[in-house]
Amino acid sequence: MPPGRLTWLRPRRLSSLRATFTLSFAAVAAAVTVLVGFLSYDAAARLVRVDQQTVFSEVVQDLRGQVRETPLDPGDFSSSDPDHDGPLDDVIRPSRTDVQVLGPGGAVAERGRPVLPVVAGDRRITAAPAAGTWTEHREVDVGGDLYRVATVALGGGRGAVQVAQQFSDTEDLLRELQQRTVLMVAAVVIASGLFGWWLARRITRRLVRLAGAAEDVARTGRLGIQVPVAGYDEVARLGRSFDRMLGRLARSEEDQRRLVQDAGHELRTPLTSLRTNISMLRRIDELPPGAREELVADLAQESRELTDLVNELVALAAGQSDTEPVRRVDLADLAEDVVIVARRRSGRDVILRVSGDTTVDGRPTALQRAVSNLVENAVKFDRGGDTPVEIVVAGTMPALRTR
Numbered sequence: 001m002p003p004g005r006l007t008w009l010r011p012r013r014l015s016s017l018r019a020t021f022t023l024s025f026a027a028v029a030a031a032v033t034v035l036v037g038f039l040s041y042d043a044a045a046r047l048v049r050v051d052q053q054t055v056f057s058e059v060v061q062d063l064r065g066q067v068r069e070t071p072l073d074p075g076d077f078s079s080s081d082p083d084h085d086g087p088l089d090d091v092i093r094p095s096r097t098d099v100q101v102l103g104p105g106g107a108v109a110e111r112g113r114p115v116l117p118v119v120a121g122d123r124r125i126t127a128a129p130a131a132g133t134w135t136e137h138r139e140v141d142v143g144g145d146l147y148r149v150a151t152v153a154l155g156g157g158r159g160a161v162q163v164a165q166q167f168s169d170t171e172d173l174l175r176e177l178q179q180r181t182v183l184m185v186a187a188v189v190i191a192s193g194l195f196g197w198w199l200a201r202r203i204t205r206r207l208v209r210l211a212g213a214a215e216d217v218a219r220t221g222r223l224g225i226q227v228p229v230a231g232y233d234e235v236a237r238l239g240r241s242f243d244r245m246l247g248r249l250a251r252s253e254e255d256q257r258r259l260v261q262d263a264g265h266e267l268r269t270p271l272t273s274l275r276t277n278i279s280m281l282r283r284i285d286e287l288p289p290g291a292r293e294e295l296v297a298d299l300a301q302e303s304r305e306l307t308d309l310v311n312e313l314v315a316l317a318a319g320q321s322d323t324e325p326v327r328r329v330d331l332a333d334l335a336e337d338v339v340i341v342a343r344r345r346s347g348r349d350v351i352l353r354v355s356g357d358t359t360v361d362g363r364p365t366a367l368q369r370a371v372s373n374l375v376e377n378a379v380k381f382d383r384g385g386d387t388p389v390e391i392v393v394a395g396t397m398p399a400l401r402t403r
Helices: 003-009 017-069 087-095 120-126 168-220 234-281 289-317 331-346 364-380
Strands: 098-102 108-110 134-142 145-153 160-166 327-330 350-355 359-362 389-394 397-402
Touching (some): 017 168, 120 134, 120 145, 120 160, 160 168, 234 289, 289 331, 327 331, 327 364, 331 389, 359 364, 364 389
Antiparallel strands (some): 098 108, 098 160, 327 359, 389 397
16 A cells, blocks of 8 residues: 555544544533433333333232132123223223233133233133232233233133233333433534533634744744733733743844844954054064064954953853953053053054042953943044044043043
8 A cells, every 4th residue: 555545544633722622522521421311211211111010010919919809700800890890990090001801711701902812821820720820921012012911810710810011102202212312412412512612712712822923923033923911821821921932032132133233343443453463464574673572462462352352252142241250440450451452553642541549349351341442432433533532530430532
């Protein structure tokens, strides 16, 4: 068999949580309803059959007691009794049974309605000497209906009385009850499925919206999508968690963009200075010894600064930007280092003025980077100017101006 056909024959998974919930709800309701319906029908059928059997047994026992106490002949059970107070009426009235009277030898003396069959066992009972002797036939087919028939001897060979109770009507009633039970089970299953679908739709509606938001994020890449959240259950908690996750991802994306921009800004100046010094190296033979030493020192200083900057960017990208310990720093010393580098890179006249106590608690590298950015921006946006750039450190507050 080809693999494609095998794949087609595999059972397909349910397409949605809603369908799974609906089928599960309907299956549980069907199982419970079938169980309850079966137990109810079995109990009802058992009760009806036992009650019917009990009534028939009481009629037979009453008839046996009656023929034992009073010697009776077949004529005493005649249906032509005008007063309707004979032994026949005592048998028929309480139980609505059918009675047929047999004479000696099994001959029918009073036909029943319907006429009951007389078999060899019944004939033997008619010849029984003891009154009350009886036999029972549990399933006798009479005109397509089933009867329970008991034959009770009158004693002395005078004949017998056949008492019959139809139970096919009872079985028809039980079959109708069974059909109605099946219909009720089907109705309950359908109603349960509809209710389960409605309940699943109500429960999964927010999950569908949440899944739609996730698909929009995956399709468009936009992290600013708002997830509608309502309620305080597990689905609402999931929606709020998803919303917070999108916020964190958006902030992370913004941090990465800012990191790239900052990296470009921070790396531009040392790389420009390195290119300038490298071009000077091509004419190193023309430079005096003092200029050569200064050029080599500048290259070493620029390479160290570039290495430190790259390390800081790597630490920032790894989320470890605050690993530099805080310590006591003199802003005047930091500013003096910045002035030396700024003079070398820009060729501008940079003046440092210091007053008061300039020691603070901070991170030296970050502080030096901040002061350096201030100076570089002053030089960058005043390219055509020839006035000196002045750095003033008054106490713990650096200031910068051009004049």
